[in-house]
Amino acid sequence: METSKEEKAFADLKMVVSEWFDKNIDINMLKVLYRDHVGNTFALHMASETMDLINMLISFGDLSPTNLNLLYDTIKATQQFGLEEEIKKQVPSFHFPEDIWNNDFTEFTPYRLRLVQLGLSLNPDDVKKLSKRYNGKHKDSWSLIMDLEHKMIICEKDIDSFTQMLKRLELKRAVIALTEDISSVLLTFRKRHREGVKVTVKRKRGSSHLDDQPNPECFDPLLTELHKYKKYFAASNINSKEIFTPLLKEVVSLFQNYSSNVDDIEKGCVVFHISTHDPDALMNLWEVHSSGKLIRDLAGMLVPEKHQQEFLDEWMTCIDKNEYEAALRKLKEEGEKM
Known part of the structure; x- marks a missing residue:
């Protein structure tokens, strides 16, 4: 009876993992990752779903109910840490080993992990x-x-x-x-503590306009798309095949270039909720905001060229300095522990 329960839990686990990866990452990323594990190159290239790859790994003896190290290393290498909560929700009998995300890789060589870094x-x-x-x-x-x-x-x-x-x-x-x-x-692939700040786009003091609200012609398309696809904001999910709108990709990619994630968006004065696990990235975000580069980058995406200077004359980005310094302090403290 106990064996039957374990088999069912493993079957449920495979289904949750397969559905998650099919939805959130390109299967070719997994094919690159598993190249050393799947000796049949033709079968590897022909696989169309994650479940195909999972079954291959099981047949080769690299994955089993009693040996899930490859699964843990896969989650770390693809940085799909949200899968942990999904598994806990759908397979409540399954328990992750304590501190598993800080353990060393055992299933992928440094060379293989470098290729993942290359792809990213x-x-x-x-x-x-x-x-x-x-x-x-x-x-x-x-x-x-x-x-x-x-x-x-x-x-x-x-x-x-x-x-x-x-x-x-x-x-x-x-x-x-x-x-x-x-x-x-290797540090890049660990589940690291993240801190966030709010980046607000608002009118400058002394503007001729009394209303703080953004110009609908500039922001409504962005707000509509971000609200529709907000569940995909995490940087690890931005390449999901379900995201196809160029404007959304462009805006989220802008913050990705600063090694930061767009976690949420608020209407009214446009407020981006930005998070990162890298103190250097947070300091860089503060710098591009302070220098005016961030608002210029946003203007380049949202405003027709002939109206960009008018937009820049009236609008600016704001980050609360106390919030920024508190987030930076926490990230540095976390870095010292690792």
């Missing part, structure tokens, strides 16, 4: 540039990496040659992904 570092323009260089037509970073690995253009024994090519193409973030100190790479 490439933007669409980078993918186009590399595809053109290697005569391919890749739509995303993961299919690009899979193809270049298959052709042995990317390989552990000669990764320096590929890195030099990235340097010649001036893909600096990609170079960092492959050359950064491994301890920093």
Whole structure:
């Protein structure tokens, strides 16, 4: 009877994990991650759903009800920490080991994790540039990496040659992904404490307008889209196939460039709830806000070019200094503990 319960819990766990990953990440990311675990290259490439990959891993003996290390490492490597709460909700009999997210990786090599970092570092323009260089037509970073690995253009024994090519193409973030100190790479994949601040877009003092409310022509499309897709705000989910509106991707990507997440949005004076686990990223966000770069970036997305200067003359971003300093202090204290 006990065995039957365990089998049912494992079956439920597989279903929850499969549905989560199918919804939130590109399956090609998992194919890159599992390349060393699935020896059948053809089957790996043909898999269309996460459950296909899970069943392969079970058949190879890498995943079982009594050995879930690969699952834990997968969650860390893909940074899908929200899956923990989903599993707790749908499979209440399942319990995560204590402090599992701070444990060392046992299922993926440093080289494999660097390739994940590489995939996360490439933007669409980078993918186009590399595809053109290697005569391919890749739509995303993961299919690009899979193809270049298959052709042995990317390989552990000669990764320096590929890195030099990235340097010649001036893909600096990609170079960092492959050359950064491994301890920093591993730290990136841990579940880290996040702190947030509010970034408010409001009228400047002395403006000729008495109303603090944003110009509907500028902000209504953004507010409508952000409200509709707010459940996908987390940076780990922005590439979800369910998000397709260019404006939403553009705005969320702006904050991602500052290593920050858009967690929520409030109407009225537009208020972005921004969070990050990196104190340097938070300091950078404060700097781009203080310098006026942030409001200029937002204006470039939301306002027609001929009206941008008028917008900048009246509008600014605001971050409460006390809130910022408190968040920064907590992040630095957390960093000292790790």
